[in-house]
Amino acid sequence: MRFILHYLGHYKKLILINICSVFGFALVELGIPTIVANMIDVGVMNQDPGYIYQMGLLIVVISVVGVGGTILLGYCSAKISTSITRDIRNDVFDKIQTFSHTEFNRFGISSLITRTNNDAFQIQLFVNVILRTALLTPVMLGLSVFLTIRTSLELSAILAGTFPIIILGVVLVAWMSHPISQKQQKSLDGLNRISRENLTGIRVIRAFNNDAYEETRFNETNDAYTDHSKKIFKLMSLTQPVFFCLMNIAMMLIFWVASTKIDAGTLQIGKLVAFMDYLFHAMLSMMLFCSVFIMYPRAEVSAGRIKEILDTDPLIKNPEEGIHVQRNMQELAFNHVSFVYPDGEEKVLDDISFTAKKGDMIAFIGSTGSGKSTLINLIPRFYDVSCGSITIDGIDIRNFDLSVLRDKIGFIPQKANLFTGTIADNIRFGNRNASDEEMKHSADVAQAAEFINNKPLKYDDLITESGTNVSGGQKQRLSIARAIVHHPQIYIFDDSFSALDFKTDAILRNRLKAETGDAIVLIVAQRVSSIMDASQIIVLNEGRMVGKGTHQELLKACPIYYEIAASQLTKEELGNA
Numbered sequence: 108m109r110f111i112l113h114y115l116g117h118y119k120k121l122i123l124i125n126i127c128s129v130f131g132f133a134l135v136e137l138g139i140p141t142i143v144a145n146m147i148d149v150g151v152m153n154q155d156p157g158y159i160y161q162m163g164l165l166i167v168v169i170s171v172v173g174v175g176g177t178i179l180l181g182y183c184s185a186k187i188s189t190s191i192t193r194d195i196r197n198d199v200f201d202k203i204q205t206f207s208h209t210e211f212n213r214f215g216i217s218s219l220i221t222r223t224n225n226d227a228f229q230i231q232l233f234v235n236v237i238l239r240t241a242l243l244t245p246v247m248l249g250l251s252v253f254l255t256i257r258t259s260l261e262l263s264a265i266l267a268g269t270f271p272i273i274i275l276g277v278v279l280v281a282w283m284s285h286p287i288s289q290k291q292q293k294s295l296d297g298l299n300r301i302s303r304e305n306l307t308g309i310r311v312i313r314a315f316n317n318d319a320y321e322e323t324r325f326n327e328t329n330d331a332y333t334d335h336s337k338k339i340f341k342l343m344s345l346t347q348p349v350f351f352c353l354m355n356i357a358m359m360l361i362f363w364v365a366s367t368k369i370d371a372g373t374l375q376i377g378k379l380v381a382f383m384d385y386l387f388h389a390m391l392s393m394m395l396f397c398s399v400f401i402m403y404p405r406a407e408v409s410a411g412r413i414k415e416i417l418d419t420d421p422l423i424k425n426p427e428e429g430i431h432v433q434r435n436m437q438e439l440a441f442n443h444v445s446f447v448y449p450d451g452e453e454k455v456l457d458d459i460s461f462t463a464k465k466g467d468m469i470a471f472i473g474s475t476g477s478g479k480s481t482l483i484n485l486i487p488r489f490y491d492v493s494c495g496s497i498t499i500d501g502i503d504i505r506n507f508d509l510s511v512l513r514d515k516i517g518f519i520p521q522k523a524n525l526f527t528g529t530i531a532d533n534i535r536f537g538n539r540n541a542s543d544e545e546m547k548h549s550a551d552v553a554q555a556a557e558f559i560n561n562k563p564l565k566y567d568d569l570i571t572e573s574g575t576n577v578s579g580g581q582k583q584r585l586s587i588a589r590a591i592v593h594h595p596q597i598y599i600f601d602d603s604f605s606a607l608d609f610k611t612d613a614i615l616r617n618r619l620k621a622e623t624g625d626a627i628v629l630i631v632a633q634r635v636s637s638i639m640d641a642s643q644i645i646v647l648n649e650g651r652m653v654g655k656g657t658h659q660e661l662l663k664a665c666p667i668y669y670e671i672a673a674s675q676l677t678k679e680e681l682g683n684a
């Protein structure tokens with residue numbers, strides 16, 4: 108609740124208006140029965156039409172005020188609840204932006220999406236109900252109880268017997284629904300995860316004829332979610348019939364006692380009418396208050412899940428006084444770097460040292476799982492080294508402001524990621540201020556210009572979600588263009604030429620050489636032909652550096668490299684080397 112109150116605190120003025128309209132609304136609701144009672148007891152009994160007209164007019168005025176109050180109440184509660192949900196979503200999104208890969212792995216993407224959307228929505232529903240009813244009901248309840256006691260103490264005693272039973276029932280329901288709400292939100296995470304996996308992996312599922320299996324998996328999770336939801340709804344729906352049953356019993360008793368009092372002449376009919384109206388409002392307020400109370404555990408679970416994100420301390424932190432100076436860098440060095448994944452036990456990289464100077468092209472080669480991607484992921488600090496250090500011009504990269512460090516880097520990932528938008532938008536993702544010429548030039552260097560120019564709208568052609576309307580090679584070329592337009596000081600290509608044909612690969616590397624100039628170029632590659640002219644090739648095997656040198660040096664000195672080269676090059680090519 109403190110979490111919700113913290114966000115509500117940003118809207119004090121609106122809450123004040125909300126509270127005023129609540130009081131106004133309650134006064135109107137309870138004022139009308141009082142006027143009606145007077146109308147009957149004074150106007151009708153004394154046959155005074157003037158008094159009746161006066162009271163009638165008062166009821167009309169009060170009703171109009173009541174309508175105004177209701178509209179204002181609805182407006183304020185809707186504005187506050189939607190605004191605080193927007194604030195929560197913004198804060199969660201901002202926090203997620205600071206997460207390192209470790210936190211992403213810990214929460215899981217689907218759970219992060221559920222928490223940002225569904226859990227925030229649960230809070231919105233709850234806050235809306237609080238503002239509409241939780242503030243109104245105590246006021247209405249208090250006033251109704253006061254007025255019933257004032258009208259008839261004896262009849263009010265009957266009410267007193269039913270209230271404790273209702274309160275006890277509500278507390279019990281709230282207590283029982285808390286663990287079910289937790290399970291419900293967790294199963295929603297699962298449901299979102301399976302939906303996501305199914306939709307993104309639909310081709311693989313169909314190709315392997317696994318539609319039925321996936322359907323069963325989805326149905327099982329969906330059933331679990333439905334079961335939890337049903338349990339909660341059942342619990343909640345139990346409260347209403349019990350409540351109405353109690354209310355009917357109380358009303359029967361009241362009518363019975365009231366009829367004997369009217370017979371005895373100690374109670375007027377108008378008072379009884381007003382009493383029943385107060386009773387109705389008291390019961391209604393009680394019921395609305397109970398529904399808020401029952402919704403609370405669900406909102407509490409959602410608030411807890413959101414708070415868990417907001418309270419998470421990311422493993423990779425931006426140093427408080429990080430270095431901001433943008434110098435023309437001279438060298439990048441790995442100094443005895445070892446690395447263990449936060450959720451792993453064994454070293455994935457072990458004692459890696461090398462230096463890349465301005466203008467150097469360093470290539471990494473090695474078998475699958477040898478640690479190539481892990482190594483280059485340490486440079487933009489997707490993870491931090493476990494031992495040793497990575498330095499730029501002798502300064503540990505952990506001392507740089509993160510955005511300054513990342514600004515130096517043009518990262519082309521193994522799996523090219525495109526975003527919904529035009530081709531131009533996707534290239535300009537690397538540099539929002541790039542001119543048309545710069546943007547087109549980088550597409551040309553990346554060998555993307557030809558296929559772009561064949562598109563009906565050229566650079567304005569739309570890329571669909573996840574880039575499904577371009578081929579794997581075209582995606583790679585666009586993500587290379589995106590890095591080129593950024594003009595980085597360090598290019599990192601993580602096996603980024605794998606989807607290109609040999610001819611395009613060769614032309615692209617030639618054009619890149621001229622483009623990258625003084626920048627340091629780091630290339631992870633599977634093809635020896637892509638890296639033969641690198642200044643240094645580093646051979647990795649099970650996380651250890653087993654060779655370092657030029658292509659020719661390694662052919663002579665590193666058996667693993669020779670083996671890789673021999674499996675890809677002709678005898679002549681090997682011999683020439």
Ligand SMILES: Nc1ncnc2c1ncn2[C@@H]1O[C@H](COP(=O)(O)OP(=O)(O)OP(=O)(O)O)[C@@H](O)[C@H]1O
Nearest residue numbers: 448450451455473474475476477478479480481482
């Ligand atoms: N997030 C992670 N958590 C734990 N272990 C990981 C994680 N990512 C990779 N690994 C492990 O680290 C090792 C090195 O993986 P990495 O992706 O760096 O290899 P690679 O040489 O790039 O392989 P490939 O050529 O297949 O891309 C592998 O054993 C892999 O299982």
